[in-house]
Amino acid sequence: MPNITKSFVRAAKCEEGKSKQEYYDNELKGFMLEVKSNNRKTFYLRVTSPDGSRKSIKIADATLLDADAARTKALKLKRSIEEGKDVIIDTPETQQQAPTLEEFYNEYYLPYVQKHVKSFEANRSLFKNHILPVLGKIPMNEIKKLQVMKLHSDMLHKKKLAPATANKTLIFISHAYNLAKELELEGIEENPASGVKPFEENNARERYLTKKEAKKLLIAVHESENKHLKYIIQMLILTGARRGEVLKARWRDFDEVQMSWTIPTSKNGKKRILPLTPKLYELYKSIPKESNTYLFTSPKTKKPYITIFNSWNTARIKAGLPEVRIHDLRHSYASALVNAGRSLYEVQTLLGHSTASVTQRYSHLSNESLMNAASCAGKLLG
CATH class of the missing domain: 3.30.160.390 (Integrase, DNA-binding domain)
Structure with missing residues (x-):
């Protein structure tokens, strides 16, 4: 013994x-x-x-x-x-039968999401910056719904974060408690995030860059202290790719013979192949090769960027476009394709959507296109 x-x-x-x-x-x-x-x-x-x-x-x-x-x-x-x-x-x-939320997070939750959740960086960031500072030291069986409701509310009203970000707090806390129950940890019976009403999200918000706005934005990113921002933003505009896909882009995924960029794993879990258009290829060749693996690496960590928000936020404010989100560049890409007469199927393929219904929200037509289309009826009157 x-x-x-x-x-x-x-x-x-x-x-x-x-x-x-x-x-x-x-x-x-x-x-x-x-x-x-x-x-x-x-x-x-x-x-x-x-x-x-x-x-x-x-x-x-x-x-x-x-x-x-x-x-x-x-x-x-x-x-x-x-x-x-x-x-x-x-x-x-x-x-105190149950571990504190921070103990559970470090010992069980973080190792689990790192292995099983593709977007674990967002998960980790939300816990580190918002959830654990408020609830981390409390045993999980003592965290009350009222505390979760206050955290959820404060993120929107005090921290001025987006409703979607605040709602992720409820989702991630629920995930943590579901995992704790699955592991049969003693003392954990109730999920304090259960039944907390999420904020309404306006996911259908439409924002598309005009040529004039795009020009102002490009000037601002070229003046950024982040030397990679001008390449990253242009690449987002030229490809309609997601932020994470560009930030983790690897040299080996670009084929200069087939003139293509292969995104190994997209949001829907499938690989996607994008054409290297002349402008994209020109941009690609102009990127300094500072790493043998990734196109863009942080000067501090020598690893791919987790976030570029600070430099992006500075640039968009400088350009007079404080409301423009990085994801709006993807909207603008899709809008440009539709306004040029490309089919929804082509847009769906290039954006990597699994269904056409998801693509529909990106298929915005400019006022100019609508005006030209509607004017056709005038021919009836001679």
Whole structure:
């Protein structure tokens, strides 16, 4: 039998194929560490009471109490039971059955989303910047719906964030609690984000750049302190690609023989191939090759940018276009295609949409096009 110490607890694992494994201490009889298949670790004390019955008393979750403290508590409980005293387990450690949201996030949630969720960067950013600073230190079983509602409301009304961003808070908190339930973590029964009404989102908002606005924007990005911004923004305008697709673009995905750019995995999980038009090819050849892998890497991390918001925000304000979002460049690309008479099928293929119904929201026609079309009726009057 092992001696249950801090180092032993850290290294202890459940044998493959078992749902749980129990390790008994070789010094304190009955003191035990239970390790579940999901790596959840819990201290127990198993004793025989004066009436001869066997009892298993939970000491604490190993994330909330270390081995030394658990051993001390187990020893006190063991003596009390052997002396026939009534034992009431009513201490902060045992009341706090569940881990704090921050403990759960670091130990379980973040590793899970990194492995299973493609957009985990947005997930991590929202937790780090908004959720954990407010709820991180609270045990998950003590977080109330009212607290989640306040966090949700403050993001919109105090931080002035978009309704969609605030609503993601509810989604990600729900994901965390669903994972905790799936892992069967003790003490977690209610999801405090459940039933909180999301804010209405105006996803159909239409904003398209005019030629004059595009020119002003290009001047501003060329003057940006971020030396990559002028290439990134032009590439977004010329391809209609998503921000993440451009930020993670790799040199090897560009074929100068076939004149194409292959996006390995798009939002719908499928690869997409875009043509290297003359202007896009000219832009591509002008990008300094500072990395053997990616077109754009952060000077600080030497890895692809996670976000370019600060430099983008400075540029759009300087251009007098503070309301223009990066995603509006994708709108503008689609609008330009439709106004040039391209079919919705062509637009759908280039944008990488799985259905034509999604493409429909991008198929805006300019007032000039509508005027020309409507004027055809005038021929009836001669």
